[in-house]
Amino acid sequence: MGVESIPRTLLPLKIIATGTALPPKCVESSVLDRQLNKPNGYVEKRSGIIHRFHASNDASQAELAAAAIEDALVRHNVASDSIDLLISASAIAIQALPFSAAHILKVAKLPAGMASFDINTSCVSFISALQVAAGLLNSGVYQRIAIVSADIASRGIDWNDEESSLIFGDGAACVIVERGDGQSGILSYLMETYPEGSELCEIRAGGTRRNPRAGINDSDFLFRMQGKKLFRQASALIESFLSRLLFAGGVSLAQINTVVPHQASHLSLEHMRKRLGVKPEALIDIYRYRGNQVAASIPSALHEAAINGRLNRGQRVMLIGTAAGLTLGGMVLVS
CATH class of the missing domain: 3.40.47.10 (Thiolase/Chalcone synthase)
Structure with a gap:
């Protein structure tokens, strides 16, 4: 079908x-x-x-x-x-x-x-x-x-x-x-977490796990990432995740006008272009001038799309990214 x-x-x-x-x-x-x-x-x-x-x-x-x-x-x-x-x-x-x-x-x-x-x-x-x-x-x-x-x-x-x-x-x-008039909105939303990757990207302090009573070091307040392992795990999951997200929205990648990804790294964006087949003209890439802004990356890239006329009425926009957890998140919008 x-x-x-x-x-x-x-x-x-x-x-x-x-x-x-x-x-x-x-x-x-x-x-x-x-x-x-x-x-x-x-x-x-x-x-x-x-x-x-x-x-x-x-x-x-x-x-x-x-x-x-x-x-x-x-x-x-x-x-x-x-x-x-x-x-x-x-x-x-x-x-x-x-x-x-x-x-x-x-x-x-x-x-x-x-x-x-x-x-x-x-x-x-x-x-x-x-x-x-x-x-x-x-x-x-x-x-x-x-x-x-x-x-x-x-x-x-x-x-x-x-x-x-x-x-x-x-x-x-x-x-x-x-809410709007119902002509724009969310076609599909998908969020998945694979906790076997939870220690690949973390800041240990700030909660009950590491504190002065449970035990804490200064380094627990700093960001830790096992980048190669994280990239391998995310890369192995993202293609099937993308397929499920698009299927849930009833669209193909070719029907997506604008792709707004998490600006994780230049390798992740290149993976989007080469392995996932996202057309360069569809991809919003602000990474070279912002770096990885963590949670602010996706809405910052969405703002870039908006001010450059990439959120025109009736067009399909996909938000997608990977995160600590290891978590994958995606959404297909009609603007």
Whole structure:
């Protein structure tokens, strides 16, 4: 049975605004060459990044998130008091308690007392949040929802680990959604977790597993990644995952107008082009100028698609990525 013969129900959802925010410090790969005592061009060749942005050690993650929200509101002339739910969809918490959305709401230009909560599925948190938002909007509980992803990955970099230290950048992105008229929405959503890979990408501290009473080292606060093993596991899973995501949406890859992937690494994006067969003109690639922004990567790339006319009415857009866990997340939208 062909995918076109399978009836699909569109879950209504309309993106009405997008925005981003970046820290002021732009870090060229040539600067890291000198910092790490490497020959000229080494970091760019190894990481695939021309520059990325790093926050200062005292910068506020909540304020970075609030700046992305403000950019979305102002850019699209959306009234702040029209938002009735804030979802923080970040991989890295501001602190263990309270939840990050409360910190963001405290500094954002949004009404005090509004509903807020966090969703965290690491680098694919935004995809999870978009699905939850669609369900809430269609239940009638909320009318307009702001989803913001903000991560300061640079604060957890272990500069002794060359494999992971070169690829991360900081940033935030906000997407504002409402139910819309039912002509746009979600065709399919898929999330899968393979916990045998849970130790391949982690920050051990920040919860009950590693703390002063359970035992903790300074290195537990830093990001750890077994990159080669992680890439092998993700690569072995992603092709069949993509097939299931597309089948659930009743579409083929050729019918997807725009692909918005997690900007994990230059290798992962090249895998998208070569192994998965994503056409270069369909792929949104901001990695060379942002690096891996963790959960902020996908909504930042979605914003890039929006401002470049890649979210035109009626077009099919696919969000896809892999994350710590090991988790795979994907969504097919009609814009």
